Amino acid sequence: MPTVSLKDSSSTVAWNFKLLAQHELDGFGGMGEGMSIQMARDGRRILWLAHESAPKNFTAVDVSDPRAPKVVVQTDLPQSFMRSNSLETVGDVMAVAYQTQKPGQKPAGFELFDISTPEKPKSIAYVDASGPHSRGVHQLWFCDGEYVHLSSGAPDFKPRNQLDDQFYRSFDVRNPSKPTEVGRWWLPGTRDGDAEPPPVRGKPPHDKGFRAHNTNVYPQRPDRCYLGYIDGGMFILDIADKAHPKAISGWKNSPPYTGFCHTVLPLFERDLLIVTDESTMDDAGDWPKLVWIVDARAEQNLVPIATCPAPNYDAFAKRGGRFGAHNIYENVPRPTGWHSDTIVLGTFFNGGLRAYDIANPYQPKEVAAFVPPGPPGAPHGTIQLNDVFVDERRVVYTVDRHAGGLYILEMDF
C-alpha cells in the first residue's frame, strides 16, 4: 500500500522554467503584445514593451542582466481612449501601433521613433490611419528595416460590418521620415462595394470580426505574408508584388470552433505552420482556444495535423479571467531573437506559459510550464500571461496583461 505525500512549498508552477526576475514596471504592469529587443549602441540590451491599454504607451527595460531588469523609460499616450498594443524595433528605429476605442477617434495609426538613445525616444514619423470607420492599427510587424506590415484601418476604407475595419496594409519605411503605403489586402466581401458576398459570420457572442491580426513576413520567404484574420481563419498571401497581395491559400477552424485566429508562425525548414487562436472571453466562454500544427508541405492545401495539449480545463477554466491560447513566440528574424523549429512557447492567460516539443509534429508534447500566482491588483485574481519573447541567449520574457508586468525566465529543458 503506497503512501503519496506532497510537499507544496510554492503556489507557482515552474516546471522546467526558472524564474530569474519579475518587474512590475513601476505600477504599470498591464502589458500588450509588443516585445522587441534592441542592442543599444552602448552595449545595453533593451527590451521594448507595449502596454495593453492607456495611460502608458511603451516601456523600455534594460535586461542586460536578466536577473536585474531596470526600467529605462516609460512614456504616456496622449489620449486615454488610445492603446498601443504592439511595437517592433529594428536597430535604432521602433514602430508603435496606435488603436482607438471607437472608429473616428484620433490619433490612430502608427509612429516611428529614433531610439538611438533609449532614454529619449524621438518621433521620426507618424502615419495617420484614422477615418470615420477606422480604429487605427492593432498590430504591426517590422523586422527588415524596410517595410512595416500592419493590421490597420484606413481613412478611405468602409467595411460592410464595422467589426471588419482592420485589414492587411504594408508601408515602405526605407526613408523612415516619409513612410509610404505599398499595398493592401482584405477578405473579399468585407469592404463596402465588394462584388463578393459578405462572409458568413459567427453566431454571437462569437462574432469578433473578419479582420487582420498578425501579419508576419520572414526573410526566408519575403514573398509571403502569414496572416491571422480573426474570424476569417488564416491566409497565406503572395506579396511578391507588394502593391498587389494575393491570397494563395487559407485554413479556418471555425465553425465549429469560435474564431479569432491570431498568429501564423511558419517553420520554413519543416513545412509546418503553427497557428494560434486567441481566447477573448472570461471563464473559458470560448473554449477550446488552441495552438494548431498545420502541415504546409502543399502550400495550397493546408492540413491540420495536431494541437498542442492545452492546460487542463478543470484546473483553469473557472479560475478567473481568460483561459486559452494567445500569443506564441514567433522566431523573430532579428539577431536578438531566438530561433527554434522544435520548441513552441505560448501564453495561455491564466494557464500561464507553456513550452511544447514538436520534434514529432503529430504528437506535440508539453515540456515546460510557468504559472505564477495572480499579481497584486489582478482584476480576476489570476495571472493573465499575454505574450512571450525569447532572445538569442535563450532568455524568456513573458508579460501579464493586467498587473504583473514582466517575468524573466530561463529554459531548463
Add this chain to the structure above:
Amino acid sequence: MNDALHLFPSRTAGPFGRRAKHARGGRIPVTIVTGFLGAGKTTLVRAFLKSPQGRGTAVIVNEFGAIGIDDALVRDSAEATVLLGNGCACCVTRSDLQVALRRLVAERDRGSLPPFARIVIETSGLADPGPILQTFATDRALGAEFHAEVALAVIDAVTGAATLDWSPEARKQVMLADRVVVSKTDLADAAATALLMARLAQLNPRADIAVAVNGALDPDCLIDEADGTRARNNFAAEATHADGIVSFVLTETAPVEWTPFARAMDTLIALRGRDLLRVKGFLDVAGCRGPVLVQFVQHLAHPPVELQAWPDGEPASRLVFITRGLGEAPVRGLFDAVRGVALPDPQQTPTSP
C-alpha cells in the same frame, strides 16, 4: 527514431528528436531511494524536501505510515502484480506504483494536486530496485512521462556490513545504484566505516559514494542535473560480485554508428535480456552533436535522448553494464562482430532499434 522527421526535417532536432538540455526532457524526474529498514532513508528524504532543490517534490512511500512528511494526501491501492508487454516473467512489476504515479500526474493536471516537478520514491527495505527501474524503462509503460534520474542506495555504517553479508537484496541495491550514501558514520567505528566504504566501492565501482552525518547530505545527491555525463571514470575493469553479478564499462573513443549498435543490442536482448540488469551510459553517435543517453533494463529500452552538448566538450562513449553472468569479452565481441558485417551508413541516419 523519430519517423516524422523524415516528413518534416528539422534544423535543430537530431535523429532522436529535439536535443534536450537534460536527459529528462519533458518527463518528470524520479529519484528512487533504496536501503534497508533503519538505514536512514526517511531522514535523507525529509532533509531533501526542506532544501531548495527539494521544492515541488512529491514523495511516494512503499509502506503506509513509514514517513510523516506533511501528508497532503494518502492513497491506497490493492497489492497486485501485472505482466507488462510480452509477458516475460522478469517484467512482473508492481502495478500499485504505476497507479500511484499515473494518479499523481492526472490529478496535478486537473488541479486537484499542487504542482510538482519531481518525484522521490522511498522503497521498502527489502525492495529489489530492478523491477522499479524497469517500470520506467520503456515508453510503453511509464517511460514517456517519467525519467528515472537517480537510483540511490542508503546503507548505514553500523549494521550495513552485516546486512550486505546476509541479504542479496541489499547487495543488489548497492550494485544497481547510481549513488550510495553511507549513513550514521558518527555512530560507527572509523575503521569499520572505512572497510564498508571499500567494500561498497568494490560492489559498485562506478557509483559515487557519499557520507551522511546525522542525515546531513548534499541535496544534490538526490538529483542529477548533469544526467550522469559527469560520472566518475575511476574504475572500468570488469568485476564479478557475489550472486553472479558482473559489472563492466565499455568505452569507445571513435563515434559509434547507431544502426550496428542498435542491432547488437537487439541481439543481446534477445539472447540474454533476462541477464541485463541495467545498461546505462552515453554514446558519441555518428551524426549527433551531443551525447546520446541510452538505458536498458532487461529487455526494455528507454527511448534514446540526445543532449544539446557534451558537458566537457570531449565526446567519448561510455556504457555501464550490470549483468548476471555476462562478461565484457562476449559483449564486446558481439558489438565488434555486428560492426564488422554492417555496411557503412551513407546517411548516418539512426533508425529505430
